[in-house]
Amino acid sequence: MHTPARTSSLKRILSRIATGIATCLLVVVLSGCFGQQPAVETDDATVTEAKTVLASITIDAPGWSKDSSPFVVHFVGLDEATADVDFYHAVSADDEASAQVELPAGGYEVGYISAINADGSIYRTPDEPATVVIGEADGESDDAAGEQPALDVDGSFEQVPAEDVTQDDIDGILGDLADAVEKGDETLSGDAGKDVVDTATGNAQNAPNVDKDKVEQAGDEASDAVKDEPTKPSTSGNGGSGSSSGNSGSSSKPSGGSSSSSSSGGSSSASKPAHQHAWVAQTEQQWVVDEAAWDEPVYETRAVTKYIAECRYYKEDGSAGGCGASATFDNATDASNWMKDHLLAHRYDDEDHFTHYYSKTEYEYVQTGTVHHDEVGHWETVTTGYKCSGCGATQ
Template identity: 30%
Template structure:
């Protein structure tokens, strides 16, 4: 009887253990089958179009680590990012889109928070970026924009890079338009479409123990040289300058015989004429009068004040120009 009781007790204990294991397995299975919600994001960027580069976004968990790593999305278009379980998350824009002329957008200072429910319903997240015009961009921001255009094979990359040369440098200003991705979570979520992502295609798979060569992104640094330009002059001709001087008429006195009307320029000549008339008893010519006459008419004279001359006038000061001769990667030394 005692033995039968022991067997029964043992069987009951075994059944209890089995029931506990079944309950645990059921709970684990229920957890594994928990509903996932598809998350899609829209990056609103006024003025961005098909010719613009894509934005890069990531989804962070409550610990600030990336549960969905960098995904490229077209601006102003809803794009699926992946499936997430219930929880609190935030959407962070890592790279702003760049337009063909080099204009871009400022990254939000804080990630956009959102929640995923337990009902499996899809979640849409929107974030709006502030436009940044080319004329308001710094050297570093334009260079970052050129890098992004170049990476996506846009022909305007070089003209944007050339524009950056003459812009003021503000160290750290590139962080307003591009930033480093966040550290990945130990349990990244597989993206469900939506574009290129750095998330592994199978998070549950074991990592490959074979060491891999780390990827390298070129950091192109402009190589410049200074070209000196001499001052520029133009020749200005100045005509000769004259002054007009007016001369009044020149007057003089003449002696006119009252008898015959003959005129004499001086007294001696008039007196000799009168003496001769007396000797000849020509009494009509024995006297004379004095008349005022114009010896030279009034006239104007052109007097040279300054001769004609040529002057060299400065048009543009001498200046130094910094030109870009090429680009060199600060990491590997490659040139282009």
């Protein structure tokens, strides 16, 4: 039966991270005691448990507070011992316990999802994950005293003020959060996961240059992706196995991300590549007005009879008599009444008054109605935005 050899303590630190601007320092310190777990016997093989490490994650980010959403750290295993590891972990500013996570010892890619502060500001994280390896300290035993084995991942990230945050920035963070809660540990599953999404969504809506409706939609989609059960990092390694028939299994994971296994004794899984948005145009039919509705007036020519009453007469010598007063009316009755009133008013005058009326026909151009003309237009297909077919983020 295969018996695992005694391993030495791990000390050496190898780390690398993508570059940024040193306005926000995020430090992930993985520290703890490594140990080789006892071999577990099964009917077919003896499986060696992987060495594990308790990771302490320390984040130093100016402006990051209890009102901010958590930073999310993504761990993806790179080698045989960590091939089964692919999960996300949230670190909150006001929860020291959230900065502890247990991992199998080995190689990893470590990526980050930015926190969103209460004012809508964010942190610019690297486009590519950092590659880190936990190695063995040669010549030291498990019982060696002194410095604890540790893995340091130091990152300097550019802080983005709220007024410079774009819709694409927020879409990217909320889209990545939707992926994270699908593979999140206990800090990103159940009610904890929904709280993370709610805080990020609420803070994102405070950025002045974003569409609040789009942010709310992306937040709802991320919240719907939260799983009830957490994803746990695998602590069973592929360091070696055997069977009663003498056959042994092994597996390897090339740098390109593919994996293979020669037998059921070993297993491996490919790391998940970073999410790439697949934008799909969102369209709708909109009515375009070519000519607004309007009312056309209708006119016609009408004959109108007018009645002119006047106080006037002509003498034999051709000169005019009377006071010359006159008035025009629409009917003969009003003209007659005017004549009577005029004579009554001037009955005591020395001057003679003689009244009469006559009629004449005039022609007027008058509006008799309207003709309504309906609006004229056509339908057009317009693009209202874009939506990722994978995560549902919008822009």
